[in-house]
Amino acid sequence: MPGITLAELIQIVTVCDRDISQEDVATIRGHGYCYVNKVVNSYHHEGRLENLPLGFWPRETTADEDERILNVARRVFVIDGEGYPE
DSSP states (O other): OOSOOOOHHOOOOOOOOOOOOOOHHHHHHHHOOOOOOOHHHHHOOOOOOOOOOOOOOOSSHHHHHHHHHHHHHHHHHHHBBBBOOO
């Protein structure tokens, strides 16, 4: 799969600046809020994510937060066909 769906994306949330534990993964998967940001939105512009509406993100983040959130997404879901084990 070349990207993630909106339903999957909405489940991703930011967590503390630390490695993601099994508990964190469960929390991320079960959470209903979306704090994913402009980095993933930029992936949409590059055609790397599917079904992602523009103007979806509720806040701006720093470059460090961007990278951390993208790492969360990579761990929990498949992005560009590259899945990370739990």
